[in-house]
Amino acid sequence: MCGIIGFVGREQAAPILLDGLARMEYRGYDSAGIAVRSETAGLQVRKAKGRLQVLDELTHGGADLEGVLGIGHTRWATHGEPNDINAHPHVSENGRIALVHNGIIENYMEIKEHLIKQGVTFVSDTDSEVVAQLLEFHYNECHNMLEAVGRCLRRIEGSYALGIICADYPNALIAARKDSPLILGYGKNGNFIASDVTAVIKYTRDVAYMNDGEIAVITADSIDVFDSELIPVDKDHHQVDWDVSAAEKGGYPHFMFKEIMEQPEAIAKTVSPRLRDGRVVLDDITLTAEYIQAVSRIFIIACGSSYHVGMVSKYNWERLMRRPVEVCLASEFRYSDPLVDEHSLVIVISQSGETLDTMAAMREAKRRGARTLAIVNVVGSSIAREADDVLYTWAGPEIAVATTKAYSTQLVLMDLVGLYLGDLLGAVSPEEYAAIVEGIQALPENMRKVLANVETVQYFAAQYFNHNSIFFIGRNLDYAMGMEGSLKLKEISYIHSEAYASGELKHGTISLIESGTLVVALGTYAALFDKAMSNVVEVKARGAEVLAVTTEEFRERMEKVADGTLVVPAVHPVLQPSLGVVPLQLFAYYVALQRGCDIDKPRNLAKSVTVE
């Protein structure tokens, strides 16, 4: 996720900015930049793709940029590939306003087109540059920076944390926030803004948290905060009491836990720019109703957890489109002489966008004439560049080897695409369409409810961490979700685990169930809950211990039979796996923790599998 720092004070800004950016490196980034206002040279901007070290060397540790007012940014690409030009800070056309931005400006295209008509020239592909150019536009109208910021914020839609400097204001930094975190730091030798306390903790522990809609004017000796109507607001100060080492992962003990907890925010980022007035809007792709009508076969190709997203999506897409959908392991697909041709639509799912098997399968599909749509997290990655169309998940950088937030954002994005295509095919009723859109909008909030129950999951993990073989059982969507739960557990805790379609147990595997075997029984799919219950009774009768996951509606019935029950809110069936998977991720996490495993870097595994 991107990082912001800003400083104004009685010390040179550039070294402080570089140090603050280095402290946010744990968030992941693909490029970085700083802008400093100098008495003699005006705004000086330095940006570099790649590691911070490149920027550090480029500026000689900041020594090249003289000035006590500046902003810095580490970027994780969303709009436009990672390169020097798309990196922040972005500067307005006359070179007098520079800004850094976290978040997504949803109506940037519309504003950009308007400004281009007014003669403004853009240099980057980003939504953020639009804010810099719009600010200059309004500043030219009113010649007052605060007023210009207010006017600009009234025009932009989406999420933002902004740090702004202007050559005409030698002593002030302006900040604004909506749906993207930003803190104010009160230091001895100057004041700060930052997207993350980690960036400023070395200089001050005295901070205030900006609220949505607030604008702040920061000078070396004061911080004045205003609401969106520019009426002054009093801020409460907070003392940060954690130490620098705890801050490396934003205060979380592991990246995996941090990324699990980030899921509601990540889903909101994936979804909100793609829902307008109750409709799914996929501006980035070019699939038309005529094209999708003519498609004869739909394939989903992926590896590992991304393949599990495909498994859930098969059920959901067939329901929404009434078309057969085939899910293929990328490593198998390319050697199977696949029945893919120019009438096939191939969906490729990959967090990294670099998985070799997935890449090779996509190339094979393209070679045979198929049209490809990639669902990718890493902007500008190989798969994203080679696919005919790409939709980004915008989950932010995922650092833990075991995927969590990328899985969740892939899943919800596949739901959006399924709904969009189902609608183009006329296969979804207006009622179902509306119910799913409503459910997607409520997903972040429902996920927060699930995450509020971490302690219950921790309790059960402490009960069961000693098992050395665990089965996940479920039917339909619960089965597909169980595949992911089982993979999460085995990859980080090293416990042998299998996911089975419950109905298959009696065809062989039930012989492995004996006294004390742990079975994680998934019963969140309401339509098949009675069947799920029969399977729980079946394994209990053979001595299994059962940890169940179900919805509030079925809690009472499940609690009568299972040894432990984890409950998630009931939502539209298409969306139920998005909630049901969360306790499974947490269960894997806490079991691995109990067993003393290296959670973020499990043995033998790499984050991106670029070999066969």
Ligand code: F6R
């Ligand atoms: C499991 C996991 C892997 C990946 C798989 C595909 O937690 O992360 O199974 O899902 O290696 O990777 P991507 O999605 O980058 O193609």
